[in-house]
Amino acid sequence: xxxxxxxxxxxxxxxxxxxxxxxxxxxxxxxxxxxxxxxxxxxxxxxxxxxxxxxxxxxxxxxxxxxxxxxxxxxxxxxxxxxxxxxxxxxxxxxxxxxxxxxxxxxxxxxxxxxxxxxxxxxxxxxxxxxxxxxxxxxxxxxxxxxxxxxxxxxxxxxxxxxxxxxxxxxxxxxxxxxxxxxxxxxxxxxxxxxxxxxxxxxxxxxxxxxxxxxxxxxxxxxxxxxxxxxxxxxxxxxxxxxxxxxxxxxxxxxxxxxxxxxxxxxxxxxxxxxxxxxxxxxxxxxxxxxxxxxxxxxxxxxxxxxxxxxxxxxxxxxxxxxxxxxxxxxxx
Numbered sequence: 001x002x003x004x005x006x007x008x009x010x011x012x013x014x015x016x017x018x019x020x021x022x023x024x025x026x027x028x029x030x031x032x033x034x035x036x037x038x039x040x041x042x043x044x045x046x047x048x049x050x051x052x053x054x055x056x057x058x059x060x061x062x063x064x065x066x067x068x069x070x071x072x073x074x075x076x077x078x079x080x081x082x083x084x085x086x087x088x089x090x091x092x093x094x095x096x097x098x099x100x101x102x103x104x105x106x107x108x109x110x111x112x113x114x115x116x117x118x119x120x121x122x123x124x125x126x127x128x129x130x131x132x133x134x135x136x137x138x139x140x141x142x143x144x145x146x147x148x149x150x151x152x153x154x155x156x157x158x159x160x161x162x163x164x165x166x167x168x169x170x171x172x173x174x175x176x177x178x179x180x181x182x183x184x185x186x187x188x189x190x191x192x193x194x195x196x197x198x199x200x201x202x203x204x205x206x207x208x209x210x211x212x213x214x215x216x217x218x219x220x221x222x223x224x225x226x227x228x229x230x231x232x233x234x235x236x237x238x239x240x241x242x243x244x245x246x247x248x249x250x251x252x253x254x255x256x257x258x259x260x261x262x263x264x265x266x267x268x269x270x271x272x273x274x275x276x277x278x279x280x281x282x283x284x285x286x287x288x289x290x291x292x293x294x295x296x297x298x299x300x301x302x303x304x305x306x307x308x309x310x311x312x313x314x315x316x317x318x319x320x321x322x323x324x325x326x327x328x329x330x331x332x333x
Contacts, residue, residue: 014331015279015302017191017213020154022118023051024327025292025320026281028255028306029122029158029195030055034073034100035111045313049320053304054112056122056160057103059136059143064099065249073101084245084252085311090287091235091256092307094220095249098124098163103143113150120193123185124160130177137184144188156191159212162200164222164253175204182211193281195219198226198262206274214279215270216304218263223251230258256307260285264298271299287312289322296326 015022027050032038034055038045055073065082066075084093103123106112112121123140125133144157161178178194185192192212196205197219205215223241224232232239235258241251263284270280282295283304292303303323309316 015214015281017156017193017279020118020156020191022120022156022191022302023049023324024302025050025323026053026120026283026302026304027051027309028283028304029053029120029160030096031306031309034106035109037073039074040078041310041313045309046317047309047320048317049324050305051117052115052119053158054119054121055100056098056124056158056163057100057106058098058124058126059103059140061102061105062098062100062126064097066096066099068099068101075099082246082249082252086235086256087311089235089257090285090307090311091254091258092310093223093236093244093246093252093254095246095252097249098126103140107143107147110150112155113147114152115155116153118154118156120156120158122158122160122195124163125181130180133177134180134184137181141184141188144190148188148190154190156193156213157185157188158193158195158216159185160195160219161208162195162197162219164197164220175200175208178208179211182208186211193279197221198259198266198284202266202270202274205270206278209275209278214281214301216281216283217266218259218282218284220253220255221259222253226262229262230254255284256311257285257287257291260287260291260294264294267295267298267300286319287315289319292319292323293326296323296330302327 036052066080069076082095125136127133127136193214193216194208194212195216223244224239227239244251246252267282279301281302282300286292287308295303
C-alpha cells in the first residue's frame with residue numbers, strides 16, 4: 001500500500017483551479033443528471049466526498065434520443081432504448097444525444113445557484129455550423145454572466161468538445177474549433193476544463209491546454225473507433241457501427257473497463273512528453289480502487305467515476321474514500 005502512495009507522490013498535483021479546490025474525485029458528466037439528483041439506479045450509489053459535474057447542457061432545449069418527462073429532468077422511460085449495458089463485463093453503450101431542457105431553463109430553476117460546494121457545469125454547442133456553435137457559446141456565456149451573481153459557491157465550466165453522439169467527430173476539426181470555443185468561454189471568468197476523448201492525441205491536447213485551466217480525458221468512444229485497442233467483437237459481436245445495438249442512433253459510444261489502460265497510456269504520454277503539471281481529470285473504466293490508483297500513478301491530478309455508478313454502485317463510495325485518502329498523502333509531499 002505504501003508503495004502505491006510513494007508512486008503517486010511522484011506525479012499529479014492538486015485540482016485547484018484559480019484558487020478553487022475542486023477535490024480529487026469527480027462524477028462523469030451525466031452520471032448524476034443535471035443537479036445531482038441522479039436516476040433511479042443512483043439510489044444505490046453514495047457520491048459523498050466527490051465533485052459534481054452536471055449532465056451536459058446545450059444552449060437550447062434538445063430532445064436528443066432520451067426524451068424527458070414533462071417538466072422534469074428524468075427520462076420518460078425507465079430503460080431508455082438509447083442505452084445498452086453489459087452488467088457482467090461492466091461496459092455501457094449510449095447514444096443519449098444530450099437530451100435536456102436547455103441552459104436557460106436549468107438556470108431558471110436556481111438549483112445550481114443554491115449549491116454550497118464547488119462544481120462544474122458541462123456545456124456543449126450543437127449548431128450545424130462552426131459559426132452557429134460559436135454563437136451558441138457566446139449566448140451561453142451571456143447567460144452565465146447574468147445569473148452568476150446569484151451563485152452561492154464557486155463553479156467551473158466543463159466544455160464538452162467531443163460528444164461522440166454528434167456528427168462533429170473529426171479530431172482535427174475538434175481541436176481547431178476548441179481553441180475558438182475556449183477563448184469565448186474564458187469571458188465567463190470561471191475555471192474552464194476541456195473534455196476530450198482518446199481520439200485527440202496528447203500533442204493536440206497540449207495545444208488545447210493553452211486555452212483552458214484543465215483537461216478531462218476521456219469521453220465515451222464512438223462505436224468501432226480504436227479497433228486495434230478495443231475488442232468490439234468481444235462485447236457486441238461487431239465493430240461496424242451499422243451493426244451496433246444502437247445502429248439506429250448512429251452506433252452509440254462506449255464507456256467502461258476497455259478504456260482504462262488506454263487512458264492510463266494517454267495520461268502518461270501527456271505527462272512525459274508534453275506537460276508534467278497541467279491539471280488532468282482522468283477517467284474511463286474505473287471500476288475498482290486499484291483502477292483509480294493506476295490513473296493517479298500515470299499522472300492524473302484527479303479521477304472521475306461514471307459507468308461504475310450505474311453497474312457497480314456499491315463500489316462508488318469505497319473508491320471515493322480511497323482516492324481522497326491517497327491524494328491527501330500525495331499532496332503533502
